[in-house]
Structure formats: C-alpha cells, structure tokens
Amino acid sequence: MPRRTDTRQRVLHTAAELFRRQGYQATGLNQVLQEGGAPKGSLYFHFPGGKEQLAVEAITLAGTELCDTIAGVLASATDPVSGVDGVVRALADDLVRSDFRRGCPLGTVAQTTVDNDAIRQACAAVFETWRRLVERALVAGGVPEDVAPSLATMTIAAVEGGQLLARNQKDVAPLLAVGTQLTELIRAHLREGQ
Amino acid sequence: MPRRTDTRQRVLHTAAELFRRQGYQATGLNQVLQEGGAPKGSLYFHFPGGKEQLAVEAITLAGTELCDTIAGVLASATDPVSGVDGVVRALADDLVRSDFRRGCPLGTVAQTTVDNDAIRQACAAVFETWRRLVERALVAGGVPEDVAPSLATMTIAAVEGGQLLARNQKDVAPLLAVGTQLTELIRAHLREGQ
Numbered sequence: 094m095p096r097r098t099d100t101r102q103r104v105l106h107t108a109a110e111l112f113r114r115q116g117y118q119a120t121g122l123n124q125v126l127q128e129g130g131a132p133k134g135s136l137y138f139h140f141p142g143g144k145e146q147l148a149v150e151a152i153t154l155a156g157t158e159l160c161d162t163i164a165g166v167l168a169s170a171t172d173p174v175s176g177v178d179g180v181v182r183a184l185a186d187d188l189v190r191s192d193f194r195r196g197c198p199l200g201t202v203a204q205t206t207v208d209n210d211a212i213r214q215a216c217a218a219v220f221e222t223w224r225r226l227v228e229r230a231l232v233a234g235g236v237p238e239d240v241a242p243s244l245a246t247m248t249i250a251a252v253e254g255g256q257l258l259a260r261n262q263k264d265v266a267p268l269l270a271v272g273t274q275l276t277e278l279i280r281a282h283l284r285e286g287q
Numbered sequence: 288m289p290r291r292t293d294t295r296q297r298v299l300h301t302a303a304e305l306f307r308r309q310g311y312q313a314t315g316l317n318q319v320l321q322e323g324g325a326p327k328g329s330l331y332f333h334f335p336g337g338k339e340q341l342a343v344e345a346i347t348l349a350g351t352e353l354c355d356t357i358a359g360v361l362a363s364a365t366d367p368v369s370g371v372d373g374v375v376r377a378l379a380d381d382l383v384r385s386d387f388r389r390g391c392p393l394g395t396v397a398q399t400t401v402d403n404d405a406i407r408q409a410c411a412a413v414f415e416t417w418r419r420l421v422e423r424a425l426v427a428g429g430v431p432e433d434v435a436p437s438l439a440t441m442t443i444a445a446v447e448g449g450q451l452l453a454r455n456q457k458d459v460a461p462l463l464a465v466g467t468q469l470t471e472l473i474r475a476h477l478r479e480g481q
Contacts, residue, residue: 116399118313193401203455204395205310207387217455246461247445247468250452254444261397261411267440274441278468281475 101139104129109151114194116201117148117212148202149215155198156219163226173234174276174283177227177248181272184256185265193263196256224249236279237286244282251275295333298323303345308388310395311342311406342396343409349392350413357420367428368470368477371421371442375466378450379459387457390450418443430473431480438476445469 107129111120122136122144131139140146163180170176187195199216206212228245232238255271301323305314316330316338325333334340357374364370381389393410400406422439426432449465 116310116312118310119399196398196401200451201398203451204390204398205313207390207454207457213455213457220452220455243464243467246452246464247449250448250461250465251441251445252448253451254446254448255441257394257397257447258414258440258444260401261407261414263401263407267444270437270440271444273437274472277475278472281471 100129100131100135104131104136104139105147105151105154108147109155109198110195112148112151112202113155113196113198114201116205117209118205122147145209145211148206148212152199152202152212152215152219156216156222159198160219160222160226163223167226167230170230173231173236174279176230176234177279178272178276181252181255181268181275184252185259185268185272188256188259188265188268193260196260197253200253200257220249231279231282234279234283235286236282240282240285244279247278248275294323294325294329298325298330298333299341299345299348302341303349303392304389306342306345306396307349307390307392308395310399311403312399316341339403339405342400342406346393346396346406346409346413350410350416353392354413354416354420357417361420361424364424367425367430368473370424370428371473372466372470375446375449375462375469378446379453379462379466382450382453382459382462387454390454391447394447394451414443425473425476428473428477429480430476434476434479438473441472442469 104125108120108125111125111128123133125147126133126136136147137143140150142149162183166179166183167173167176170179184197199219202212203216203220206216224245227248228241231241231244236244251271251274252268255268258267259265298319302314302319305319305322317327319341320327320330330341331337334344336343356377360373360377361367361370364373393413396406397410397414400410418439421442422435425435425438430438445465445468446462449462452461453459
C-alpha cells in the first residue's frame with residue numbers, strides 16, 4: 094500500500110504540472126487526482142484547504158525547484174552576463190522539449206489569480222526569491238548596488254514576458270532576443286560600475 | 288429595439304473585458320451575455336463560431352484599441368526614450384485605476400490558450416502589431432536597424448512581464464522599474480547608433 098506522503102507528493106507534483114500548463118481555473122480537482130493516481134475524494138484528506146491550499150503548495154514547490162535550477166546555472170557561470178544568458182537558454186530548452194506547453198510554472202497561475210490573496214502571495218514570494226537570486230549574482234559580478242534591485246526586477250519581468258511570447262509563437266526566438274538584450278543591458282551597467 | 292450591431296458590439300466589448308480580467312477558460316458565455324445585456328442563447332446568432340470566434344474577435348478589438356493608444360503616445364513623444372517611458376506610465380496608470388484587475392488585454396488569454404491555434408494566432412498577430420509600432424519608433428529615433436527588431440521584442444516582453452509582476456504584487460513598482468531599465472537600454476543603443 095503506498096504511503097500517505099507518497100500520494101501527497103505525487104498529487105502535488107501533478108497539480109504543479111497542470112497549473113503550469115492550464116492555469117488555475119481550468120484545472121479541475123478530479124483531473125489532478127486522476128493523473129496523480131490518488132483515489133477520488135481523497136483531496137481534502139491530504140489538503141484540508143482544498144484547491145487553494147493545493148495551489149499554494151504546488152506553486153511553492155515548483156518555484157523552489159526552478160529556484161534551484163536558476164541558482165545552479167548562476168553559480169556555475171563566471172559572470173552575471175553569462176549567468177543570465179545561461180538561465181535564458183535553459184528555459185528556452187525547456188520550452189522546446191515540452192513543445193511549448195511548459196512555460197514558467199507561475200506565469201499562467203499568477204495571471205488568473207489576482208483576486209485570490211493566498212495564491213497571489215505565494216506567487217509573489219517565489220518571484221521575490223528569484224529576483225533576489227539574480228540581484229545577488231549581479232552585485233557579486235560588479236553591478237552597482239543601487240542599480241541591481243531594479244535590474245533584477247527587469248530580468249525577471251523580461252524573462253517572464255519572453256516565455257509568454259515564445260509560447261504564443263511556438264518559437265523560442267522572442268525569448269532568445271530577450272536574452273541578447275538583457276546581457277547587453279547588464280554589460281552597460283557593468284561599464285557604469287567600473 | 289436595439290440594433291443587432293449594437294448588441295454584437297456590446298457583447299464583444301464585454302467579452303474583451305472579461306477575458307482580460309479572468310482569462311479564457313474562467314469566462315463563461317452566460318456571464319458574457321448577461322453582463323453584455325444580450326438575451327440568453329443569442330451568442331451563436333451573433334458568433335456562429337461560438338466562444339472561440341468571440342475570443343478571436345474580442346482579442347483583435349482590444350489589441351487594436353491598445354495599439355491606437357500606444358501609437359498616440361509614441362507619436363506625441365519627441366524621441367523613443369520618452370515614448371517608451373510614456374507607454375509604460377500610461378499602462379501603470381491603467382493598472383492603478385482598475386485596482387490591478389485590468390492588465391494587458393492579451394496576457395492572460397495568451398497564457399492559457401497555447402493549444403488553441405485560432406486564439407493563439409489572434410494573440411500573436413496583435414503582439415506583432417505592437418512590436419512593429421515600437422520598432423518603427425526606435426528606428427525613427429536613431430536606433431540601428433539591425434538592433435531595432437530585437438529591442439522592440441524586448442520592449443514588448445519586458446512590459447508584459449512588468450504588468451504581470453505589478454498585478455501580482457498589486458504595486459506598479461515592478462512595471463516602473465522595467466520602464467527605467469528599458470529607457471536605459473534604448474539610450475545605450477542610441478549611443479551605439481551615433
């Protein structure tokens with residue numbers, strides 16, 4: 094008999110994947126349970142707060158996983174220009190591999206849950222974690238400290254929008270253009286910092 | 288008795304507004320008809336292609352309206368730096384006025400309709416119209432022609448992502464940071480062009 098924690102984790106991963114592809118409203122609880130291999134009606138046993146709790150936990154899980162990926166790419170790069178370039182390329186590869194179905198794990202959910210404070214804040218917390226990661230890499234690489242917060246926000250925003258345009262066109266070209274322009278912008282700020 | 292074209296236009300505007308706020312899946316046809324003041328069951332009379340046709344026409348309408356706004360702001364600016372800055376500020380004002388409910392008229396729909404080719408292409412056509420508008424303003428202002436297409440894509444992507452982050456945080460700060468960084472980037476390219 095599968096352990097309770099296994100089922101819970103499986104449901105959570107399935108939910109994260111479905112929210113990512115379809116958004117919040119379009120994802121039904123029965124679909125999550127069925128694809129997660131959990132018995133019908135078991136959702137409130139694992140998630141007493143229902144769909145909202147499931148979404149908050151799924152977003153946090155997917156956000157943390159992507160955070161680890163971003164941190165790994167940034168840490169293995171020699172400077173913030175190649176670091177941001179590496180992150181953009183990794184995301185572009187993900188889009189191609191999933192035939193443009195898997196975009197940002199938060200983008201779709203965040204667009205459609207502005208009126209749900211719990212989910213909105215869960216998304217905001219993940220966006221802020223990513224932003225700080227980028228900000229730290231920029232400062233470590235020599236971007237002036239007064240510029241880094243705004244440049245990091247720009248990086249997250251542009252990459253989000255780039256993924257949206259790439260999914261919409263089923264072509265990574267817009268995301269790669271964003272990568273080119275972002276690295277150009279970081280270089281300009283690095284010159285200022287010298 | 289209201290004319291048929293009045294009802295049709297009213298339904299279309301209502302649909303554009305609801306898709307913009309809620310996305311495609313979360314918007315029901317009954318809600319559109321009710322809020323648009325059209326008789327229940329009259330949708331297929333006005334839109335024989337159903338919800339998909341309604342979405343395609345609503346996106347095109349909302350996209351064209353915003354296009355006129357963007358074109359107006361860009362045309363009244365003396366250079367592309369103040370033009371893009373003006374567009375960002377106009378969008379930020381819109382967000383505040385709607386208490387962050389009205390973001391980009393396409394963003395939410397585009398995120399959730401990657402698998403619907405008709406709607407996907409309607410969104411792509413509008414994004415491309417906006418991109419070309421920005422590209423023309425950049426070239427007219429002195430940005431090198433080989434850079435302008437990619438810089439225009441970056442502008443659309445960053446502004447999309449900036450609106451998403453601003454709605455998610457219920458604060459225009461991320462969108463204004465995008466504006467600051469975009470104008471910085473355009474200035475860097477203008478220096479190159481000299």
